[in-house]
Amino acid sequence: MKCKRYLIGVAATYLLLQTSCSSMFYSNSNVLGQIKQGMSPEETTKILGEPEYRRLDYGLEEWEYRKMLNPLDSEATVIIVRFEEGRLVYMDSFKASERQPVMPEPPVTAPQEPPVVVVPGHKPRPVIRPISDKQFTDFYNKVKARLFKDEQMKLIRAGADNKYFTCQQCARMMSLYVFDDDKMEVLRIFAPRIVDKENYETVTKSLSLFEQEKAMKLLGI
Known part of the structure; x- marks a missing residue:
């Protein structure tokens, strides 16, 4: 009789532990191996249960679990799964102690302008501007x-x-002519006076491939 009571007590204790710890332990130690890419949230819930934490970010949904995968583990395993358009696209797992703390980003400071050095007797370089569109x-x-x-x-x-001109203005003057020779003659006049030579393609696109190479040399490209 005494032995029977002992067995009943052990069974009751086991059931109590199973009930109280069901949210912390997984009965299947290979639970991570069951998670597959492309699973739906419902399929994932059947394996992992309801998440402890949920995060939403512009169409992405992230779930986080903290579970003991093995009763002998000394700490919980963090499991993170991510869904996009209703399908699992990412999973990661690690021990809680392995999570790196988020370090605050250093404050962003505006770059300081370099000091202006005035040299006695030195005249500042004039700013070159093209003529107006009018x-x-x-x-x-x-x-x-x-x-x-x-x-x-x-x-x-x-x-x-x-006077000084832009590549767009030079190209417009070149458009008065049909033949490459005439266009190149205009470019020879304008080339030393063009202020935005980085836009050279505006000038060269109206020329043949052979003349484009000559035009780039005139522009110093």
Whole structure:
């Protein structure tokens, strides 16, 4: 009789432990091996149960578990699964003590401007700016109004003197002509006066491949 009571007590204790620890222990130690990419949240829940933590971020959903995979473990294993469009796309597991603390990012400070050094007797370099669109349009229309190419080129040389232009303005003046030779003649006049040579493709795209190489050399590219 005494032995029977002892066995009943052991059984009751076992059932109590199973009930109280069911949320902490997994009955299957190979539970991680059952998690497969592409699983639905419902399928994942059947294996891992309800998550302790959930995170949502613009279409992504992340679940976090903290479970003892083995009754002999001294600490819980953290399991993280991530879903995208209703399917499992990521899983990671590690001991809780292995999680690296999140270090605060250092404050971002604006870069300091370098000091301006004024050299006695030294004149600052002048800022070179191209002519305005209105000025160029007037210049372009005057050239276009001339009937002969020689007159046009003469006017271009005179009008470009002591002025600066953009690649877009140069390309527009070149568009007055059909043949590459005439376009290249315009470019030879404009090239030393172009301020944005990094936009050279605006100029070269209207030329043949052979002439494009020459044009890039004129522009110093």
